[in-house]
Amino acid sequence: MDYDYYFSLDYNYTYEDNWTFTEETFFKHTSTCLTDGLCMSLLVFSALVFLLGFFGNALVIWMAGFKMKRTVNTTWYLSLAISDFVFCAFLPFSMANMVMEEWVFGLAMCKIASSVLFLNMFSSIFLLVVISVDRFVSVVFPVWAQNHRSLGKASAVVVLAWLLAMVLSLPSAVFRDVGTHMGHTICFNNYTLSHFSHRAVVLSRFVAGFVVPFFVIMCCYYVIVVKLRSNRMMTKSSRPFRVMSALVAAFFFCWLPYHVFILLELQHHRYDHVILTSGLKVGAAMAAANSFLNPVLYVFMGNDFKQTFKHSVLSKMENAMADEGRTVSRYLSRSSSVDGRASTHI
Template sequence: MEEPVFDYENYSYYLEYGDFDDIGRQGYVQKETLHIISVVIYSISFVLGIIGNGLVIWLTTCKRKLTVNTIWLLNLAVADLVFVLFLPVSIDYVLRDFHWDFGVVMCKLNSFVSVMNMYSSVLFLTVLSLDRYVSLVHLDWSQRHRTVRRAWAVCLIVWVFAVALSIPTFIFRDTIELHNKVVCFNNFEREEGHVAAMHRHIAIVAIRTTVGFLLPFSAITVTSVLLAVRVYSSTIVRLSSFSKTVSAIILAFFLCWAPFHVFSLMEISMYISPQLGDVLRVGFPLVTSLAFFNSCVNPLLYVLIGQKVRRLLKRSFLELTKKSLRELSQSVSATQSISVPANAPAAESIELSIV
């Protein structure tokens, strides 16, 4: 069986069977350091992602009437939550020194979810940016056509598009046993050989970079510039707290994901310039961890920047505390009401306990 092409996306094959044998102890120390950093960032992303995105979903569905704005944030939180639920699998993979112990289906599903999260997040951020521009600049049009029902329709289109773009990951992701380890990697070769694998690899990275980064970045940049010009030249249009939150979310996404896409382009340049291998080996684990960390950043930004979210959280926790104290008080009162004097007959005690 021919060995698969290098897979820098998960960097497992290269770390295990790359140049570490040639660079000695320093290389292995470097590898262990990258493993530790990855596990720490994945663990932080998992804990904060579960708590933060769970709170966002709870607040938007239970504590507030759904509006167009909250629908975008709800779907963004769902995408991030689904992704962080799979992070323990990646943590286990790193801790086992990149030995995949979950089977080929989970290998495909885990990578599929991560890519789908990337596409859905950037598409929802693009929709958020476009919607913000329309609702602030074209107020009359947005009041007539910007409805909750249409927002849900747009969300459905985004999810279908994100799933469709992620299908190649599910198709090409595979497992193989090498040197007594099972590796989860992108098997672009199939039966056609290295040339076909190279073409598939370049095509997938090109689509991912264009649709998942360049086009959304261009759309968001254009609308943000137009909105900024309109705000500074108008005494009517003013940025709300929500609009500032959206700006922070968009900035955080591109700061987290831009290095990953840069390294992806460097990855396919390996076919021409193999000397980039050392840079990729050192950098790809870090930029991948940074990209994954984005899934827990958004809820933090909601709390830090969004005044309404802070007020809603404060009010919700106060209500929850009051409810807990009220139930505790009722429980104590009920216990006191059925307490029995020490000299009461045994039969009366039994009757009271049954009641």
């Protein structure tokens, strides 16, 4: 038996041996999360990720979808925000499982909740690749990009990226299972049907969701930097370049620990059990953190998002204050007129 935390921050196990799961309970299970330092820390961290990611991405969706002019760039970032928003919406299931150390949401939700993590991972990295290629084409072939870069094509590319992400997320739905073990119900990865399934799934996710996309991104960035420096356009194009660089760096540092420990878990018998399981938990938590970092980078580094945020929020506050001021003025004017009439009668 080995441990595989395939959905962020909760206790999900991978079984490759011939374990038998029954509904009989031979052990009385009691949760220890609230008394365990690491578990409590991850629980608090996941709560912060949920709050910041859910409302932060909702803010980005509101701005990019309803307040900003629809462009190719806003199409990319809107899709990223939707991906992160959906992931954060499923975090409460993981948090409840952490506290109870019991999966009570059934088989269907076990498969869906796990699939959402990888849907978020693949869709995010594919969209970052698309944005990088789009930047590459705009810099290297500006005339062609100006004539062929359109909202319709951008929307079609986003749909293709999401479809590919869904296909690569299917193993979670296929291998995820629910069973009773050691007195409690768990949501786990069941690789007992095929000896090579576990290794194939992990390696395919690492290659398709990390290695190949980053190779493409780095190649695009290298050509972009060389081109901009040769044309002395680095300063003019620095802000969007910095935003995109920050998004790529955040994805890399958030997901790298997760992939490292998942690969180590393939040879779990060679490593200390406590270190491996703790690393898997922390790696999954860092992967989840990527979902709330993206909206922070949009708002604080993206000039368009920053201006739209200030304009939308401040204008609403000004309107609210103006309405309140007008209401008070009308009240005072009516009070003055009543007082005037009263003084006349007296």
